[in-house]
Amino acid sequence: MTTLCPKGCVSEWDDWCSVCGDRLGADAPAGSAGGTSASASPDPAWVPVAAAAPDPSEAAAAASAAIPDGRPCPHCGEIAYPDDVFCESCGYDFASGTLPVIVEAASPDVTPAADPDPALTPAVTPSLMVTVAVDADFFAATTADVELSLPEPIPDTVDVTLTASRNLVGRHSESRGILPEIDVEAITDDPGVSSRHLMLERSSSGTWTFTDLGSTNGTYLSAEATADPITAGAALPVGDGLSLWLGAWTRLDLSVDEASAD
Amino acid sequence: MADFSADVFQNEYLPAGGDTLDAVITVTSGANVSAAGSKQLVEVIIIDVSGSMNEDRGAKIQAAKVATMAAVDTLDDGVEFAIIAGTDRAHQLYPRNGLAVADAGTRREAKDTIQRVRADGGTAIGTWLQLAAQLHRTRPDAISHSILLTDGKNQHEPHHVLQASIDACIGLFQCDCRGLGTDWNVDEMRLVADALLGTVDIIPRPEDMEAEFRALISSAMKREVANVALRLWSPKGAQMEFLKQVSPTIEDMTGKGLPVNPLTNDYPLGAWSPGESRDYHLRVKIPAGGVGDERLGARVMLAINDEAEPIALVRAIWTDDENLSTRINREVAHYTGQAELAEAIHDGLAARAGGDEESATMKLGRAVQIAHETGNVASARLLEKVVDVDDPEAGTVRLKRNVAAEDEMALDVRSTRTVRVGKQGS
Numbered sequence: 001m002t003t004l005c006p007k008g009c010v011s012e013w014d015d016w017c018s019v020c021g022d023r024l025g026a027d028a029p030a031g032s033a034g035g036t037s038a039s040a041s042p043d044p045a046w047v048p049v050a051a052a053a054p055d056p057s058e059a060a061a062a063a064s065a066a067i068p069d070g071r072p073c074p075h076c077g078e079i080a081y082p083d084d085v086f087c088e089s090c091g092y093d094f095a096s097g098t099l100p101v102i103v104e105a106a107s108p109d110v111t112p113a114a115d116p117d118p119a120l121t122p123a124v125t126p127s128l129m130v131t132v133a134v135d136a137d138f139f140a141a142t143t144a145d146v147e148l149s150l151p152e153p154i155p156d157t158v159d160v161t162l163t164a165s166r167n168l169v170g171r172h173s174e175s176r177g178i179l180p181e182i183d184v185e186a187i188t189d190d191p192g193v194s195s196r197h198l199m200l201e202r203s204s205s206g207t208w209t210f211t212d213l214g215s216t217n218g219t220y221l222s223a224e225a226t227a228d229p230i231t232a233g234a235a236l237p238v239g240d241g242l243s244l245w246l247g248a249w250t251r252l253d254l255s256v257d258e259a260s261a262d
Numbered sequence: 263m264a265d266f267s268a269d270v271f272q273n274e275y276l277p278a279g280g281d282t283l284d285a286v287i288t289v290t291s292g293a294n295v296s297a298a299g300s301k302q303l304v305e306v307i308i309i310d311v312s313g314s315m316n317e318d319r320g321a322k323i324q325a326a327k328v329a330t331m332a333a334v335d336t337l338d339d340g341v342e343f344a345i346i347a348g349t350d351r352a353h354q355l356y357p358r359n360g361l362a363v364a365d366a367g368t369r370r371e372a373k374d375t376i377q378r379v380r381a382d383g384g385t386a387i388g389t390w391l392q393l394a395a396q397l398h399r400t401r402p403d404a405i406s407h408s409i410l411l412t413d414g415k416n417q418h419e420p421h422h423v424l425q426a427s428i429d430a431c432i433g434l435f436q437c438d439c440r441g442l443g444t445d446w447n448v449d450e451m452r453l454v455a456d457a458l459l460g461t462v463d464i465i466p467r468p469e470d471m472e473a474e475f476r477a478l479i480s481s482a483m484k485r486e487v488a489n490v491a492l493r494l495w496s497p498k499g500a501q502m503e504f505l506k507q508v509s510p511t512i513e514d515m516t517g518k519g520l521p522v523n524p525l526t527n528d529y530p531l532g533a534w535s536p537g538e539s540r541d542y543h544l545r546v547k548i549p550a551g552g553v554g555d556e557r558l559g560a561r562v563m564l565a566i567n568d569e570a571e572p573i574a575l576v577r578a579i580w581t582d583d584e585n586l587s588t589r590i591n592r593e594v595a596h597y598t599g600q601a602e603l604a605e606a607i608h609d610g611l612a613a614r615a616g617g618d619e620e621s622a623t624m625k626l627g628r629a630v631q632i633a634h635e636t637g638n639v640a641s642a643r644l645l646e647k648v649v650d651v652d653d654p655e656a657g658t659v660r661l662k663r664n665v666a667a668e669d670e671m672a673l674d675v676r677s678t679r680t681v682r683v684g685k686q687g688s
Contacts, residue, residue: 009498016557016561017497019498020549021496021498021500021548021559022556022558023557023558
């Protein structure tokens with residue numbers, strides 16, 4: 001069982017992050033009132049504390065509750081699919097109730113360096129490096145019983161650098177007009193990836209997040225067969241060295257490149 | 263899983279930008295500690311029978327024989343044991359090879375053999391340890407203990423051979439080292455004892471040896487769980503400044519960590535008896551957080567044979583309240599003082615030996631002051647044999663002109679013994 005910490009590390013524990021040590025949820029024990037000693041025994045009576053720490057599962061619950069069920073988009077009136085997170089027509093975010101920020105949606109071929117006035121660009125715009133690979137172990141552990149087989153030869157790993165603030169990961173669909181920034185099927189030939197599978201977004205403060213868009217087969221934080229998929233619609237932070245598994249045999253290795261922050 | 267518990271003493275409040283956490287962790291074993299693993303004790307007694315043991319008209323070798331026979335008598339039935347006689351090479355005295363199982367017959371045979379020993383030859387401690395390691399290696403799951411007695415320096419082998427022999431013994435057995443008289447080398451014995459999780463002490467007079475050996479065997483037989491380790495997790499980016507055992511004695515464990523994973527290390531603690539309690543002082547540097555942040559600085563686990571259970575948490579909370587962040591925890595302050603005391607004694611004696619009377623007076627004066635403040639009566643008494651104390655509160659002392667070698671060695675070797683908070687006399 002793994003938990004995602006507010007910084008985006010994959011934690012083995014649910015009280016404190018097993019990577020960065022940050023507090024997770026309210027399961028951590030309270031310190032003594034005097035602040036001078038704390039005691040723990042093999043079976044401690046955990047005392048919940050009213051923690052201010054953000055809890056990803058709360059955000060996830062709020063988000064999934066906000067997904068409309070075959071009703072029209074409140075912004076443009078387009079009928080939404082039952083498990084849609086964004087309006088397919090106008091990009092309205094059902095979870096947060098906001099429209100995509102058009103100003104930032106510069107075409108990908110305009111590099112930040114070409115910006116005539118550097119003062120107008122956000123202070124921090126780290127790019128996101130994504131390595132798209134075929135993970136045979138993941139396939140063997142999870143999907144091998146389905147009538148599918150790995151492509152032969154195994155396609156090469158592809159590195160993609162994302163500089164735009166919103167990037168769709170999925171499968172290209174001419175008929176529905178879906179053109180993902182990372183077209184997984186074209187790289188790994190994976191039929192288990194949804195057309196609109198995952199959104200990789202950079203906030204105005206420069207933080208990268210990933211959101212499963214209610215994909216059919218889910219997105220996983222572990223290649224193990226016992227892992228649970230992440231909650232659809234919840235924007236989760238991208239931590240250092242994060243890997244995501246999706247579809248039948250695709251692994252994404254994500255790393256934020258702070259060096260490009262200029 | 264065995265029955266261990268822990269108390270953590272720390273000030274978890276750090277100022278903005280603060281990154282250093284200090285904590286004293288008291289680990290206590292419960293009554294049912296033996297539930298995990300074997301209780302079989304293997305005892306290998308190593309006795310120096312070099313030529314120098316004939317000094318004092320044979321009093322030393324005679325006392326060593328009496329003490330070793332007493333040790334054999336103290337062994338419970340069923341304990342596996344062996345006796346090694348050490349000179350410039352190691353010679354297995356009893357049984358001829360392998361280990362004997364203690365009963366009335368083997369105890370009598372062992373004592374007969376000890377009676378016939380004659381002292382002759384040099385001192386090569388590394389070879390003795392190698393033979394002991396060979397015997398202990400045959401019982402990897404047992405509680406493996408040795409006593410090493412010497413009266414002299416390691417003269418008949420190069421230092422690197424001793425060091426390599428010690429390294430080869432690490433993790434195989436624990437070794438308590440005893441020096442008879444004043445011709446042995448404290449640093450050499452400390453090297454052995456530190457690496458092999460044992461104690462060092464001086465036996466000034468041959469007639470004290472019997473009681474000491476009985477006590478060592480009795481305490482070894484109380485041990486019920488072997489191969490205990492303190493397993494410490496710290497967050498990514500953290501740095502272990504130090505980990506010391508601070509009670510009952512000060513032992514630096516910082517370099518002894520064995521990696522379990524990139525964020526976790528095991529620090530071997532040796533064997534434990536039920537109801538034992540030891541204190542550890544941990545200082546760890548962690549990535550600083552912002553005011554209001556909370557972070558785990560260390561998760562303390564107890565591992566036995568790779569089974570681990572968490573026993574304590576060391577936490578950090580960043581605050582802008584200086585009343586909280588500037589507080590110094592009482593236990594941490596106390597053991598910081600005990601560590602300074604040990605260091606002041608060591609440095610003071612070294613300065614004295616080097617003829618630097620001014621530094622020696624200053625350091626030993628500071629030691630007297632701390633011993634007085636913290637109620638370390640044992641250290642205070644030992645110090646009084648080396649210096650004349652004018653004012654213990656101010657740390658004003660004068661070096662004594664004539665100091666017995668055994669008093670100086672006793673102070674050196676026992677300087678690492680600490681007292682606990684709340685037990686100070688006045």
